[in-house]
Amino acid sequence: MINPLNKIIGQEKVKLILEKIISSGKISHAFLFRGLEGVGKEDVAIRFAQAIVFSSNIPKEKKQNYISQIDKLTEPFIKYIFPLPRGKNEVDDDNPYEKLKQDEIELIQEELAKKATNHFYKIQIPKANNIKINSIRDINRFLSLSYDESIKRVIIISDAHLMNEPAQNALLKNLEEPPANIIFILCTSYPERLRETIISRCWNLNFQPLDQKEVEKVLNEKFEIDDSLARKISLLSNGSVTQGLKILNYGLEELKENVIKILRYSFGKKFYSAYKEFENIGKDSDTEYLEIIISLLIHWLNDFNKFRTSSGEIVFRDYQETFEKFYSRYPDINLLPLANRLDEISTRLKNNINLNLAISNIICEISSVIPAK
Known part of the structure; x- marks a missing residue:
């Protein structure tokens, strides 16, 4: 079985730091992955969650099963929080999906399936402009799920800067009194939009732009763009897969x-x-x-x-x-x-x-x- 961290494309310094953290056995309860959009922050977050399981002392069969579930963003070993639209007459105490229309829920499921297949994929949902407080409160439901208590679980917050103020306040309470066996990973391209009290409670890791060859590899392998076009786009991407995909789209x-x-x-x-x-x-x-x-x-x-x-x-x-x-x-x-x-x-x-x-x-x-x- 290959260490999931070895599947990361680029970000060698970040990978080395995460390897040392896992080896030390002293894993922080919260991380802030900060850097340009499209440089693999969420892919690294998912690989990190898998690597924690990979390094654990459990039977190989269980290990493979848990790593596979994390790869597919399947609870209870990983929770993926991202911006959602607000439903009609939705209030903050509602379940984040409760007031959404059926076609919205189906679209969200489709987008999550794409993300699970390709961690570089950017989820796109109309009117999903922020991370709602009820998405953060839903962490309590996640915490109540039964699971193998020998394994640490990971909560990934995509575009963490899009948490509205109530959502940031709710998250801060979790960071101040972190739940047992839970690791928070906040991914953002705009850390300055987060409260300083949140940033200070996270282990900050800076992600660098990918080099041209790394962008080319992601475009080719993850998005099935042919070699010639992937190379041309990668030269204009400024180290960001997202930028490259935008150029392709236009x-x-x-x-x-x-x-x-x-x-x-x-x-x-x-x-x-x-x-x-x-x-x-x-x-x-x-x-x-x-x-x-x-x-x-x-x-x-x-x-x-x-x-x-x-x-x-x-x-x-x-x-x-x-x-x-x-x-x-x-x-x-x-x-x-x-x-x-x-x-x-x-x-x-x-x-x-x-x-x-x-x-x-x-x-x-x-x-x-x-x-x-």
């Missing part, structure tokens, strides 16, 4: 073509034409799409520096002529400050900056690097 070639047009019009100070390329973004208030466009704009700027110095792999290789023409006109231009300013705009998007203002800033920033004639 269409890689279409995105790259849009980026080239935005750059061409903005460098040429054709502001109206540049803005038209963003028109659908502003109309649909699609922050996610705009973040991807900014990311690809930065990739093109970095590619230009690689082209100029003949170093590194160029993502926009299919648009070689854009580098050649731009270099012939502006051989000494420094685009690094522009890349930094675009990155700042992307960061401000997370703070609900107006999209039209962001788009205008992007166009102005790009056009400003070209000297006036």
Whole structure:
């Protein structure tokens, strides 16, 4: 039987820490897995739960059975908490599923089945905007289930930053007086949205972006994306499987073509034409799409520096002529400050900056690097 931690893709430092924790026999009652979305935090959390069982002194048959149940997110050895929609007339004392419609429950079951098959899969449920207090209170039901008391059980909270204030308060009570044999693992890309009293009661582990090969492997093995496309997407993913999947969803070639047009019009100070390329973004208030466009704009700027110095792999290789023409006109231009300013705009998007203002800033920033004639 293979140690489940050895199935983790990437995150070698985190894996080493978890191995040492298990070997010590002194496992904290709460962990905070923090890092970019799509770097495997929840996969590691599930593998960690399995590894605890793997290291336990129980018969092999039981061990295999328990590890299999955890892999499928099956209670009573693991509880997976995630954002859910709120049912009609639902109150905080209701069971989290009690007031949901049947089609909502069926969708949730389908999404959980996908998650159990692929731990990198991101559950998607309409109107599931936060983790409700009754989902946290449901921990009491989980605690009452009968189980093999020689095994520690794990509660994983996905997108922990989406707990509303009552939910965070309810969780804090559990962390202050942790139940016996229970380990909490909070996974989040935004730890700053959690109460400091929660963070301070957790063993914090920072997850790094995956490297290009690791993203490629996940896309290929977990999402069955063919080798060539997985490789192209992984180069643009910024170390995040989630980012890679978003690029795939919007269409890689279409995105790259849009980026080239935005750059061409903005460098040429054709502001109206540049803005038209963003028109659908502003109309649909699609922050996610705009973040991807900014990311690809930065990739093109970095590619230009690689082209100029003949170093590194160029993502926009299919648009070689854009580098050649731009270099012939502006051989000494420094685009690094522009890349930094675009990155700042992307960061401000997370703070609900107006999209039209962001788009205008992007166009102005790009056009400003070209000297006036």
